[in-house]
Structure formats: C-alpha cells, structure tokens
Amino acid sequence: MKKVLVVEDEKLIRQGITAMIKRSGVPVEEVIECNNGIAAMDILAKEQIDVMFTDIRMPKMNGIELVQAMQELDNPPLAVAISGYDDFSYAVEMMRHGVREYILKPVERDKLKTILEKLDAEINHRIEDKEKLDALDNQLLKYMLRDKASTDDNTMLLAQTLTREVGEAYVVVVTEPVSNAHIHAGITLKAIMGCNVYILPADSLKQLQGIRYIGVSDVYSVVTDLKKAYEQAFNRRIEAFLQNMSVVDCDLPAVPEELIKTATKLTEENAISARVQMMGADKPKELKKEWDGFFIAAVRGQIPANDFLKTIDTFALKLEAVHKLKLSEELAHPLVTDCLDNYREGFMEFIFSKQQELCQILEVDQTALKINEAITFINENYASDLNMAVVSNHISMNYSLFSTEFKNVTGTNFITYVKDLRMGEAKRLLSDTDLKVNEISAKVGYDNEKHFMKSFKAYVGVSPSEFRKNALRG
Known part of the structure; x- marks a missing residue:
C-alpha cells in the first residue's frame, strides 16, 4: 500500500501507532498523522489514502462522524477503528458504516500487523482485478477500433x-x-x-x-x-x-481535384522506383529535387494521406530489395513522428547519408574491377614491352591512382608483380624445355639477353644456365 492515515487526538498513542506501522514489515510508502476528524477529511480530500486508522472519541469530529463523512468521497480508504473497552458499542456502530476492522487499546503490535497484512492483500487483489478489467476493456476497444x-x-x-x-x-x-x-x-x-x-x-x-x-x-x-x-x-x-x-478538430477544406492530379506522378510506382535507383547514383541534387517535390506537395495537401503513407511504404520495400537497406522504425512509419517537418528532416538525412555510402561502395567496387582488368591484361601481355603507363591507359585510370590501387589489391607494386610473372615463366621454360637462353629471354619480355641474365641471377641467385643444370640434376 502507498499511504496510511492515523487519526488520533493523543499524540503519544498516535506516534506509537505510526511507529508500529513502519516496523510491521508491510510495505507502506508514507504514514500521515492528524489529531481530529476535520483535519482527516481535509487530508482525504487532497490525498489518495489506502488505509485509515481512527480513534472513536475525538474533539471537533469523532470517529463515527468521520467514517460517515468519508463515504461521500469517490474512493474512500479502508478504515480501522481504534477503541477502548468502554467504546465497544461505538466500534460496532462504525462497523455498520463500513469500518473493516477494529483494534482495542492499548494497541498490540501483532494485532496491528495482522490487520495490515490482511488489508494489504485486499488492496493488492483490488489492483489486480482492476488491471485485469482495464486490460479486458482495452482489448475489446482495440478489437473494435x-x-x-x-x-x-x-x-x-x-x-x-x-x-x-x-x-x-x-x-x-x-x-x-x-x-x-x-x-x-x-x-x-x-x-x-x-x-x-x-x-x-x-x-x-x-x-x-x-x-x-x-x-x-x-x-x-x-x-x-x-x-x-x-x-x-x-x-x-x-x-x-x-x-x-x-490540432485538427474539424474537417479541413478539400483540395481541388486538378491540384491533386498534378501531384499524382509523384506517388506512381515508376517514380518511386526511380528514386530508389538514384540512391546508387552520384546525383544528390537530382535526388533532393525529387523528394523535395514530394514533400512540398504533401504539405500543400496535393497528396492524399493514404497515398503519402503508401508511397513511403513502397519506397521502403524497394530500397531493401534493391540496395539491402532498411528504413528505421520511425522512418518506415511516419506517424511515429510528431509532424512532417521533423519527419522530412530525419528522412532526408537518412537518404543522403545512405546515398553517399552506396556511392563510396560503388566507387570501390568499380576500382577493384578495373584493377582486376589490369591484372588480366598483364598476365596476358607480360612478354611484350609492358610498363605501368601502358596498363593504366588500357583501363583508363590515372597513373598515380593506378599505382596506389594496384598495390592495395595485389599487395605488391607493379614492377615487382611483372618481374615475378616473367621470372616464374623463365624458370618453367628453363626446367621444362630445350629453348636457348636468348629465346627464353625474348619470350618473357626481355629484348636484351644480357639484361635478362643479370636480372635472373639477381632474382634467383644463380644464372639461367646454372638454374637449368640444377633442375636437370633434380
């Protein structure tokens, strides 16, 4: 229970009852004291009291008058009478007026605890019953709505x-x-x-x-x-x-049909699909123009409410299907936000941030595709007069950018990559064929035999002839 009121004109008895309530073990958030019935009624009019302990004989307004008066309240507390032996007949009278329990003076700690536990259980049952009833009523209302x-x-x-x-x-x-x-x-x-x-x-x-x-x-x-x-x-x-x-508490003036028709194209499926496709293109100005037109028409009333909600829903579905992006709960369901201005701000922030991310991913993907194209070209043409300028021109990429991205993808620089290819093929030809060294030199891209022999020895550690001898011994 939350609040208990103790009404007793004798201060020491009142304070003693308050102390016993607090030490009873029954959870009580607050105990309020007063010394007569009139003061109690003032408190009851302002506070929601769960349980009231009241003496019978008090000045100004006695306990019986208090119990009778509080019945006029919307939600009177559960009342407990505090009575001396010679007041028993009064206690019976109070029971007739709805008092739930009575305690004889001097008040016993165990008796008070037992009554508090009983009333606390009753209050909790009332709360549970009300919650169940409210839940049932609410379910019925929701069902109907x-x-x-x-x-x-x-x-x-x-x-x-x-x-x-x-x-x-x-x-x-x-x-x-x-x-x-x-x-x-x-x-x-x-x-x-x-x-x-x-x-x-x-x-x-x-x-x-x-x-x-x-x-x-x-x-x-x-x-x-x-x-x-x-x-x-x-x-x-x-x-x-x-x-x-x-606040809208009446029907707003209808928007002329011809104005609604001029905005119809903004909610058509092909227009929605176009906005989805523009998310993956580096066209932020065009994308902003498209969405600004949609939101401005909505504010002017040119887009019916249901069409507005349907457009957002269709965009969300297409965005996920095409770009694997999901709108947040707030953006997917506009009415979660208070007004269109705030919704539009959050929506456009999402649109532009995701467009930027998609364009960056696309740029990385396109760069990777070009580097892979360059690797294929190198693998097929390393025996020719090949250099980085030739390859970067072949894939239409800036020379410096190509140098950086080639190393990012392959893990090595252009010169080392080509040398690895040429020396690998030279070793294979020395081991598996009877071709002369000058012939092998030409086949792996060296037009000068001495340059090839010098490069081979620096790369392998032995001359081409020594490498072939070692291979034959193996």
Whole structure:
C-alpha cells in the first residue's frame, strides 16, 4: 500500500501507532498523522489514502462522524477503528458504516500487523482485478477500433466502460506514440496503428492544452459511434502531421481535384522506383529535387494521406530489395513522428547519408574491377614491352591512382608483380624445355639477353644456365 492515515487526538498513542506501522514489515510508502476528524477529511480530500486508522472519541469530529463523512468521497480508504473497552458499542456502530476492522487499546503490535497484512492483500487483489478489467476493456476497444465485428455482449460491456470512464458524451483523440501527454481522465489505448488513442469526456478537452499535432473527433454519445469517432480522429491526426498543425478538430477544406492530379506522378510506382535507383547514383541534387517535390506537395495537401503513407511504404520495400537497406522504425512509419517537418528532416538525412555510402561502395567496387582488368591484361601481355603507363591507359585510370590501387589489391607494386610473372615463366621454360637462353629471354619480355641474365641471377641467385643444370640434376 502507498499511504496510511492515523487519526488520533493523543499524540503519544498516535506516534506509537505510526511507529508500529513502519516496523510491521508491510510495505507502506508514507504514514500521515492528524489529531481530529476535520483535519482527516481535509487530508482525504487532497490525498489518495489506502488505509485509515481512527480513534472513536475525538474533539471537533469523532470517529463515527468521520467514517460517515468519508463515504461521500469517490474512493474512500479502508478504515480501522481504534477503541477502548468502554467504546465497544461505538466500534460496532462504525462497523455498520463500513469500518473493516477494529483494534482495542492499548494497541498490540501483532494485532496491528495482522490487520495490515490482511488489508494489504485486499488492496493488492483490488489492483489486480482492476488491471485485469482495464486490460479486458482495452482489448475489446482495440478489437473494435481495428475494424473487427463486435458482439452485442461486447458492445454492452464497452458501453458500460465508456459510461463509467468518460460519461455520456465523449471525444476520441489520436496522438503520436511518444506523445508527452499527461491525460488523467478517460481511457488510454496505446499502439493502435502506430498511435496513442485517448477516449475522453467531452468536457475535459482542457487536458489537451500543450499537446501538439493531434487529431480530435467530433463529440459522440453512443458506443456504436466509437469506430467512426476513432477514424475521424485518426484521419485528422494524419492531417495535423502533414500540415504541421498543432490540432485538427474539424474537417479541413478539400483540395481541388486538378491540384491533386498534378501531384499524382509523384506517388506512381515508376517514380518511386526511380528514386530508389538514384540512391546508387552520384546525383544528390537530382535526388533532393525529387523528394523535395514530394514533400512540398504533401504539405500543400496535393497528396492524399493514404497515398503519402503508401508511397513511403513502397519506397521502403524497394530500397531493401534493391540496395539491402532498411528504413528505421520511425522512418518506415511516419506517424511515429510528431509532424512532417521533423519527419522530412530525419528522412532526408537518412537518404543522403545512405546515398553517399552506396556511392563510396560503388566507387570501390568499380576500382577493384578495373584493377582486376589490369591484372588480366598483364598476365596476358607480360612478354611484350609492358610498363605501368601502358596498363593504366588500357583501363583508363590515372597513373598515380593506378599505382596506389594496384598495390592495395595485389599487395605488391607493379614492377615487382611483372618481374615475378616473367621470372616464374623463365624458370618453367628453363626446367621444362630445350629453348636457348636468348629465346627464353625474348619470350618473357626481355629484348636484351644480357639484361635478362643479370636480372635472373639477381632474382634467383644463380644464372639461367646454372638454374637449368640444377633442375636437370633434380
């Protein structure tokens, strides 16, 4: 339990009871003391008290009068009478007025602990029962709002819930899911189509002050209109989002059909596919122009709400299929964000950062492809007069860039790579053929036999003739 009130005019007894409550082992967040019934009623009017211990004989307002008066409260506490032996008849009278237990003076620690444990269990059961009832009611409401058929019995239960929580007339309010709304009256339903839904008494709209970008339905009075009220509020929430309006509580003027038609091409599938393809091209200005046109048309009301949401959904699916990129939860479901301005900012930041990443990956891939093309060319032409200028020109790459990227891919520089190829082939020809050294020299790209012999000895450690002798011995 959270709060316990002790009402006793004798200070020492009051403090003693408070001490026993705190040491009872029953979890109590706060114990409040007062010395008469009038003071107790003031506290009960301001605080939500779970359990009240009250003496019977007190000045100004006695215990019986206090118990009778508190019955007028919306949620009176569980009451325990504290009585002397000669007050037993009063205790019985108080029991008739709803007092749950009584304790004889002097108060015994064990007796008080037993009563606290019993009342704490009752309070916890009440909370659990209320939570279960609220959960059931909320499930029924969500079921109905999600376009499900409702039985007569369910409709009757919902009608009872609505009447109990919001009275005879109500409105439906739809907000973003992370709204900082602090709404106390009515019913709160979370996570319906990515939004929070509030069903409120029609006269409690002052609670909405300070809450922005919301949709508010007209006033309704019967449960069968609940779905209509929700759809109205939901559509107005979308309008508040698209128009960056704090509150939309009525239908906005219709946009002329000819203006809507001029923006139709922005939501067509081929236009969406084009934006997806532009993500992989180094065309940031063109991509920005395309999306700016889409968002500006949405703000002007030229793109119907459902078409706007469908366009974002289609783009997300195509983006993942083509580029293996996923929109975040907030970007994939626009109504999670409060308004279009903020959504657009986050969306465009994502678009440009991912486009840059894709272009960098593409550039790296294209460079790697060119280097592989160069390696193939070298492997096929190393026997000719080959140098780095010839190869870099062959693949249309800057000379210095080619030198750097070639080493990044192969792990060695151009000259060493070509020498490895030529010497490897020379060793094979010396071992496997009877070709003369001058013939081998020409076959591996050396037009000067002496240069070949000098290079071979520096690379292998022995002359070509010595290498052939060693190979024959092996």
